[in-house]
Amino acid sequence: MSNFLNKNKNLKKVIVNDKMQKNYHYFLSEKPGKNFSPDFKPELSPKEMLELGVFGGKYMTDCQDEFPASWFKKAKLSPKKSDKSLNYFKVTASQPLSVWKAKGWIYKHDPRGWFQWYCRYFMGRRIKEEDNRQIKRWRQMKRHIMQVKKNCRRGDINCRPRQRQALLHWAYDSRQY
Numbered sequence: 001m002s003n004f005l006n007k008n009k010n011l012k013k014v015i016v017n018d019k020m021q022k023n024y025h026y027f028l029s030e031k032p033g034k035n036f037s038p039d040f041k042p043e044l045s046p047k048e049m050l051e052l053g054v055f056g057g058k059y060m061t062d063c064q065d066e067f068p069a070s071w072f073k074k075a076k077l078s079p080k081k082s083d084k085s086l087n088y089f090k091v092t093a094s095q096p097l098s099v100w101k102a103k104g105w106i107y108k109h110d111p112r113g114w115f116q117w118y119c120r121y122f123m124g125r126r127i128k129e130e131d132n133r134q135i136k137r138w139r140q141m142k143r144h145i146m147q148v149k150k151n152c153r154r155g156d157i158n159c160r161p162r163q164r165q166a167l168l169h170w171a172y173d174s175r176q177y
Contacts, residue, residue, distance in 0.1 A: 093162045
């Protein structure tokens with residue numbers, strides 16, 4: 001990324017100071033919501049995900065300055081602790097950050113994991129190797145769509161709620177399957 005940045009000094013610089021990152025910065029090389037990799041077609045934007053209810057509302061409570069205020073106007077957030085009642089399907093479908101770290105799912109630039117990567121990618125940050133890794137992980141979630149479709153009547157959102165909530169966490173709109 002550094003070679004790219006040296007050649008393009010007109011990029012917007014984002015400076016992050018939150019509980020998990022101090023004086024961290026990155027650059028935006030694309031317009032928000034545009035120029036995604038051709039094999040990455042999320043069904044939900046970060047704003048839509050936050051409004052539906054993901055991660056027990058805890059995920060984005062201390063880093064709102066980094067993203068558009070519009071993302072948080074109707075977001076279901078819980079500043080103190082995760083609250084499964086804020087999730088769309090009212091179930092817990094996340095593993096603790098300690099598990100993510102142990103499995104090597106955390107990239108040093110995105111200590112909150114996939115959703116933080118997606119929010120930054122959506123805003124226009126590009127890091128080729130990490131983008132490829134995260135998009136590959138996103139595509140692997142499609143197996144859960146197939147399980148929902150195989151085992152549930154279409155539109156029966158009470159069928160497999162944990163799996164459906166997990167799909168929401170990965171920007172798949174599981175309400176439609």
